[in-house]
Amino acid sequence: xxxxxxxxxxxxxSRPRAEETTFAVVSxxxxxxxxAETWKVFHRTERRLRTVVEDANRLGADGLVFAGDLTKDxxxxxxxxxxxxxxxxxxxxxxVPGNHDAPKEFDPHETPSLDAFAERYAPGSxxxxxxxxxxxxxxxxSAAADDGSLAATHAGRISDSQLSWLDRRVDPxxxxxxxxxxxxxxxxxxxPEFRPESHFQLENAAxxxxxxxxxxxxxxxxxxxxxxxxxxxxGVTQVTTAAACSLPQAYLLVRVEPTGTTVSMxxxxxxxxxxxxxxxxxADTGRDGALVACVDxxxxxxCPLVDEREPAGGAAPATDAPGVLYR
Numbered sequence: 320x321x322x323x324x325x326x327x328x329x330x331x332x333s334r335p336r337a338e339e340t341t342f343a344v345v346s347x348x349x350x351x352x353x354x355a356e357t358w359k360v361f362h363r364t365e366r367r368l369r370t371v372v373e374d375a376n377r378l379g380a381d382g383l384v385f386a387g388d389l390t391k392d393x394x395x396x397x398x399x400x401x402x403x404x405x406x407x408x409x410x411x412x413x414x415v416p417g418n419h420d421a422p423k424e425f426d427p428h429e430t431p432s433l434d435a436f437a438e439r440y441a442p443g444s445x446x447x448x449x450x451x452x453x454x455x456x457x458x459x460x461s462a463a464a465d466d467g468s469l470a471a472t473h474a475g476r477i478s479d480s481q482l483s484w485l486d487r488r489v490d491p492x493x494x495x496x497x498x499x500x501x502x503x504x505x506x507x508x509x510x511p512e513f514r515p516e517s518h519f520q521l522e523n524a525a526x527x528x529x530x531x532x533x534x535x536x537x538x539x540x541x542x543x544x545x546x547x548x549x550x551x552x553x554g555v556t557q558v559t560t561a562a563a564c565s566l567p568q569a570y571l572l573v574r575v576e577p578t579g580t581t582v583s584m585x586x587x588x589x590x591x592x593x594x595x596x597x598x599x600x601x602a603d604t605g606r607d608g609a610l611v612a613c614v615d616x617x618x619x620x621x622c623p624l625v626d627e628r629e630p631a632g633g634a635a636p637a638t639d640a641p642g643v644l645y646r
Contacts, residue, residue, distance in 0.1 A: 395428065496539075597611065
């Protein structure tokens with residue numbers, strides 16, 4: 320079985336371009352103080368998030384971005400443990416909720432409200448626009464709707480009110496990264512090992528993607544699917560993150576420079592931790608066996624998944640074709 324044991328470049332992108340800016344993105348940490356095992360390796364979630372915080376501090380990053388699912392199921396004690404871990408964070412924090420962070424009808428506990436989430440992990444409100452180094456970061460909520468229509472499901476949608484806000488607040492002249500939990504692209508279209516689950520893609524992906532493209536947003540970062548991909552979807556470039564909790568247990572490091580952006584995946588465990596996550600995914604058929612199948616099939620042998628940088632003596636590859644270009 321192949322594994323990666325150091326930073327692995329996933330993509331070299333032509334945009335965004337800005338003054339040197341570095342930020343970490345972590346998704347699907349699923350932190351819990353008491354659950355154990357399963358393919359999400361719950362008993363290691365606290366340690367994995369602590370490692371992200373330690374890395375962000377050591378690097379002096381311009382920010383740490385959460386792409387959703389900070390908690391196992393949104394229980395108050397899970398958020399309390401997240402807060403305890405984040406008390407050691409020395410860099411700016413900006414997060415968006417995932418489906419496991421939002422109140423759900425089927426939860427046996429009272430999950431804190433989305434307003435409470437925004438106060439703790441976002442710049443005070445959702446949606447938001449903030450600055451990390453030389454780029455604007457736009458955070459949107461795809462996990463919960465004001466009318467309660469998402470309360471009985473793990474599906475995601477960006478509300479009309481947020482789209483209206485996005486249309487007003489994004490500056491096409493400023494390098495911009497958007498973050499929300501549910502992806503624009505369908506995972507099974509990019510990686511055939513995964514089943515075509517409807518909730519893996521944003522319900523109004525086309526509408527959202529087209530508006531982001533019209534506002535000239537440079538990059539979209541999402542989580543939810545527990546697997547890293549790079550895709551051109553609805554006119555914008557999207558990266559999905561690996562999960563912090565499950566195989567391969569990693570976060571993203573995004574480096575923006577005047578010549579373009581490099582997106583790398585950074586492991587959160589040593590060789591023994593990787594093997595443990597692999598065995599849990601194999602025994603518990605994590606994501607219906609797709610996680611193990613992708614690792615065994617050499618998915619990471621082909622990285623970077625895309626390289627848009629201008630080669631010596633030639634122009635950068637075109638990135639404005641419709642549909643999915645990468646994986």
